[in-house]
Amino acid sequence: MGGLHPALQGLVTIIIGVGGCIGYFYFANQFLDRVLYPAKGPDAGRNINRANMIRPWLFLFPAIFALGLYLAYPVVATLRLSLIDNDTGAFVGLEHYAKLTGEAKFWEAIRNNLLWLIVVPALSTAFGLLAAQLTDRIAWGNLAKSLIFMPMAISFVGAGVIWKLVYEARPDGFEQIGVLNAIWTAMGGEPQNWLTIPLWNNFFLMIVLVWIQTGFAMVILSAALRGIPEETVEAAIVDGANPFQIFFKIKVPQIMSTIVVVWTTITLVVLKVFDIVFTMTNGQWETQVLANYMYDKLFRSFDTGMGSAAAMVIMLLVTPILVWNVYTARKEMR
Amino acid sequence: MDNIAGRKPALTWVVHISVAALVLLWLFPTVGLLVSSFRTSDQISSSGWWNALFPAEQNLVIRTAAPDSQLAEGDLWVVEGNLFALDGREPLTVDAWGISSRDLGAYQPGETAEFRDGSAITVAENGDYRVESREEMSGSRGQRVFLNAMVPPKFTLENYDNVLFTEGSGGGMKKAFFNTLTVVIPATVIPILIAAFAAYALAWMDFPGRALLIAAVVALLVVPLQLALIPLLTLHNQIGIGKGYLGVWLAHTGFGLPLAIYLLRNYMVGLPRDIIECAKVDGATDFQIFTRIILPLSFPALASFAIFQFLWTWNDLLVAMVFLIDSTGQTTVMTRQIVEMLGTRGGNWEVLATAAFVSISVPLLVFFSMQRFLVRGLLAGSVK
Structure with a gap:
């Protein structure tokens, strides 16, 4: 495939990929019914049963193979890499983890990740809930929703550029072209390089993700709010509850489970946040986060052991959500 | 259901004004970039973009x-x-x-x-x-x-001309645009088929271990792809794929599958049982039921996933950097190109804004034209 133009290569891959998939499913199915266990002759009944036992696995095989190779195997392989020496491959136990916990940058990443974990899901959910409740009440609500939802389609990199312009700083005395500094200097402040002020800069990065995720929270929560039985709200009105009591005491408790789902989904996004930090500060000025720290270790210092150990830390943080999701999914299936 | 807005006109106005404020706040940053992409570098550095509409x-x-x-x-x-x-x-x-x-x-x-x-x-x-x-x-x-x-306010298309059609100075966005497209299309199409068959098996076929497999899909849904980077890059190098389009297509397929299977299964389970049982009574095989009944009926779910996967692969930076872009930089994608520009031409807002907008425009187009499916997919994916 080397000589072909990439676009052509892409086309060929689509044809091979799609054709291959269809071909696989069709012919494997035919093989099962015609050759392996034909539904005729003395064993017809038994053969049909046998074929029906195998068929699900036939349908599932490509998916299981891809999932196993691209998601399940790497978990094990990364765990292994985090426990062996980079060069010799000898088992070194928790040495990489020990080195990890000895690095100030690692603890900075952990601290920042915790900040992100508290701030971003909380603000996104709160803004989303507010936007959902307000837009449901007005005629042009759908348009408003659509505009608040829009950042969802924008890449983290694109969002990084958009917000860098907002935070742009010019030296004192020059016309400020970043909105934040324009407002700040208009109020009498000195122009600030917002992204280089330790601790605060984390919040300026978080705003970008809040801006993106609020739309998601709003869409889900708005559907949940509409699903609330009207009688409960009417009963509260009859009892003389004011709008705020209705919202916080009647509505919010009824959509609590959805709020939890939204919260955990955004938490997952936060744990993997990479692009925003990579684009806007690259972890400088004390804005490091785990995913970017891991990338640094793997592809800048080429330290697979440390990088894999950092990846396992992310995995560890994700695990409670993983267990919870599996638990709820199984409960619902019963 | 009249509550917060109530029957009080004053409160209704408060709602209108708060929503308007919220929408403006959310739009403001993006509009800033859009307006800047139509200004010359002199204009950008001499006044804030919000002044661009005034003399x-x-x-x-x-x-x-x-x-x-x-x-x-x-x-x-x-x-x-x-x-x-x-x-x-x-x-x-x-x-x-x-x-x-x-x-x-x-x-x-x-x-x-x-x-x-x-x-x-x-x-x-x-x-x-x-x-x-x-x-x-x-x-x-x-x-x-x-x-x-x-x-007087003045706008120009010069930036777009530079970024898209001038070789070199604009930073090669045209090539990156086509590279991105080359990554995205196969990476969107291939997982759909694989996932559809698997989802059908998990939704409508009875076999031992089904519940366990569904649980596994739910679990894999949240596995951070960060874990996959090194083991898979090593694997790709060993089997000779190396860094390139094939590798990035396979990676996106693997990473997209859990969501695809999960979304499609949830949708297929909800299809009416009668139709499927009638077809079975009439002698249709599973394969026929799948291709003739389930697949056409699942179109909304397929569309939802296709949009998700499209947005995700188009906007992706990490997977492309690890599995696709080699040291020659011939296969660079738009997100990577923009990050590079931020490093080398951080002050050239006219180029940056335009490049970013070129890369944002396609997802925005998809977003506004197919929002219906996107919302439906999100709801199917997280509310039950």
């Missing part, structure tokens, strides 16, 4: 015509003309002017200023000027005049 005061430095065009008028030597006409500029209105860089707006239009050599200049509001001197003027260049003029 802006600009400082210009223009030289009068050289002394060799002077004419004798009685006992005076005179140079006359229009300042804006000299450079072929468009005509502006002079607010104030000066002859020294230390005092830019010292004179009003119509006033007369004296140079050190004894000559005097008068500048009118429309830019007409007249330099008079008692002695013959010398030198090869005219006098410098500093003007404060109101410049």
Whole structure:
């Protein structure tokens, strides 16, 4: 495939990929019914049963193979890499983890990740809930929703550029072209390089993700709010509850489970946040986060052991959500 | 259901105004980038983009015509003309002017200023000027005049022309655009088919271990792809794929599958049981039921996933950096190209804004035209 133009290569891959998939499913199915266990002759009944036992696995095989190779195997392989020496491959136990916990940058990443974990899901959910409740009440609500939802389609990199312009700083005395500094200097402040002020800069990065995720929270929560039985709200009105009591005491408790789902989904996004930090500060000025720290270790210092150990830390943080999701999914299936 | 907005008109207005404020707040940053992409670099650095819609005061430095065009008028030597006409500029209105860089707006239009050599200049509001001197003027260049003029808002498509069609200077966005497209299409199409068959098996076929497999899909849904980077890159290198399109297609397929299977299964489970059982009674095989009944009925779910996967692969940076882009940079994608520009041309907002908008425009188009499916997919994915 080397000589072909990439676009052509892409086309060929689509044809091979799609054709291959269809071909696989069709012919494997035919093989099962015609050759392996034909539904005729003395064993017809038994053969049909046998074929029906195998068929699900036939349908599932490509998916299981891809999932196993691209998601399940790497978990094990990364765990292994985090426990062996980079060069010799000898088992070194928790040495990489020990080195990890000895690095100030690692603890900075952990601290920042915790900040992100508290701030971003909380603000996104709160803004989303507010936007959902307000837009449901007005005629042009759908348009408003659509505009608040829009950042969802924008890449983290694109969002990084958009917000860098907002935070742009010019030296004192020059016309400020970043909105934040324009407002700040208009109020009498000195122009600030917002992204280089330790601790605060984390919040300026978080705003970008809040801006993106609020739309998601709003869409889900708005559907949940509409699903609330009207009688409960009417009963509260009859009892003389004011709008705020209705919202916080009647509505919010009824959509609590959805709020939890939204919260955990955004938490997952936060744990993997990479692009925003990579684009806007690259972890400088004390804005490091785990995913970017891991990338640094793997592809800048080429330290697979440390990088894999950092990846396992992310995995560890994700695990409670993983267990919870599996638990709820199984409960619902019963 | 009348509560927060209530029946009180005052409260209704509060709701309208808060929503409007929220929407403006959310739009403002994006609009800033969009407006900046239509401004020249001078405009961007001389005023905030929110001023772009209004006339802006600009400082210009223009030289009068050289002394060799002077004419004798009685006992005076005179140079006359229009300042804006000299450079072929468009005509502006002079607010104030000066002859020294230390005092830019010292004179009003119509006033007369004296140079050190004894000559005097008068500048009118429309830019007409007249330099008079008692002695013959010398030198090869005219006098410098500093003007404060109101410049009307002006927008340009030049940035887009540069970024998309000029080789090199724009930073190769055209190539990156096509590279991105090459990554995205197969990476969106291939997982759909694989997932659809698997989802059907998990939704409508009975076999031991089904519940366990569904649980596994739910679990894999949240596995961070960060874990996959090194083991898979090593694997790709070992089996000879290396870094390239094939690798990135496979990676995106693998990473997209859990969501695809999960979404499609949830949707297929909800399809009416009667249809499927009727078909079975009529002697349809599983394969026929799948291709003739389930697949067409699942179109909304397929569309939802396709949009998700499209947005995700188009906007992706990490997977492309790890599995696709090699040291030659021939296969760079738009997100990577923009990050590179931030590093090398961090101050060139006209180029950055335009490049970013080129990369954002396609997802925005998809978003606004197919929002229905996106919302439905999100709801199926997280609310049960």
